[in-house]
Amino acid sequence: MVMFEDKTNxxxxxxxxxxxxxxxxxxxxxxIYAPDIAAKAQAGQFLIIKTxxxxxxxxxxxxxxxxxxxxxxxxxxxxxxxxxxLGQLCIGEKIQSIAGPLGNPxxxxxxxxxxxxxxGLGTAAAYPIARALKEAGNTVITLLGARDKTLFILxxxxxxxxxxxxxxxxxxxxxxxxxxxxxxxxxxxxKEQIDLVFVIGPSIMMMVTSEVTRPFGIKTISSLNAIxxxxxGMCGACRVTVDGQTKFACVDGPEFDAHKANFKELIQRLKxxxxxxxxxxxxxxxxxxxxx
Ligand code: FES
Numbered sequence: 052m053v054m055f056e057d058k059t060n061x062x063x064x065x066x067x068x069x070x071x072x073x074x075x076x077x078x079x080x081x082x083i084y085a086p087d088i089a090a091k092a093q094a095g096q097f098l099i100i101k102t103x104x105x106x107x108x109x110x111x112x113x114x115x116x117x118x119x120x121x122x123x124x125x126x127x128x129x130x131x132x133x134x135x136x137l138g139q140l141c142i143g144e145k146i147q148s149i150a151g152p153l154g155n156p157x158x159x160x161x162x163x164x165x166x167x168x169x170x171g172l173g174t175a176a177a178y179p180i181a182r183a184l185k186e187a188g189n190t191v192i193t194l195l196g197a198r199d200k201t202l203f204i205l206x207x208x209x210x211x212x213x214x215x216x217x218x219x220x221x222x223x224x225x226x227x228x229x230x231x232x233x234x235x236x237x238x239x240x241x242k243e244q245i246d247l248v249f250v251i252g253p254s255i256m257m258m259v260t261s262e263v264t265r266p267f268g269i270k271t272i273s274s275l276n277a278i279x280x281x282x283x284g285m286c287g288a289c290r291v292t293v294d295g296q297t298k299f300a301c302v303d304g305p306e307f308d309a310h311k312a313n314f315k316e317l318i319q320r321l322k323x324x325x326x327x328x329x330x331x332x333x334x335x336x337x338x339x340x341x342x343x
Contacts, residue, residue, distance in 0.1 A: 171196070
């Protein structure tokens with residue numbers, strides 16, 4: 052793990068990066084000075100980020116916030132042009148604009164036992180929800196899934212708010228080999244009390260998880276990772292179908308009943324800009340800084 056931290060006491064300008072950490076070979080964590088957002092943030096909400104004046108806007112989940120320091124924390128993986136561009140910024144540099152907190156907060160109340168099923172970077176969104184659920188008196192069981200053991204994030208934090216944490220990896224390098232749905236199915240088969248499942252991760256993982264809980268009538272909530280542009284209900288980019296009705300993930304969600312969400316359509320829409328993204332990433336004006 053490589054950590055970068057601003058040791059100067061220079062006063063921060065809005066949206067200045069105050070801490071940058073590479074938490075795995077591909078995942079970055081940024082702590083950003085944004086006191087207004089930190090003051091209002093709630094679990095389940097997200098941000099729309101515009102890295103530079105000419106950049107595109109894109110959504111990222113709010114993973115943590117510190118009202119006293121006026122900072123917010125985000126995690127991201129450099130997978131496309133926008134996230135690669137964000138990854139080029141260094142400590143002390145400013146992000147052009149951050150809109151947030153956006154979206155409806157998670158419905159936090161006492162459910163009983165809640166399983167947090169987290170796939171990859173979904174853990175960044177799941178952590179504040181798990182923390183709030185624990186504070187509301189729930190028992191939280193966390194399932195963390197990733198391709199391999201180097202890709203887990205927030206393990207200590209999730210452990211601190213969970214009564215149990217179970218792992219799965221595609222390659223078997225940590226926990227059970229395979230998917231977290233197998234662990235979830237095992238808990239259901241053992242007749243463990245499960246009052247609610249929160250599933251956050253890649254769309255396909257959320258779809259498969261919702262099919263595990265559906266036959267047992269276990270209420271399942273997913274945070275839909277739709278394409279977003281304005282994040283305020285005006286552009287229509289985040290259209291999703293839930294219970295046969297068109298909803299905007301940004302203002303009606305991002306959390307929906309996973310048993311009613313049309314994941315196949317969501318997956319199709321997410322794929323529709325893949326070729327443009329490839330061109331932007333490899334044909335754009337990349338000015339790679341080396342942070343490590
Ligand atoms: Fe534009 Fe939701 S992101 S309507």
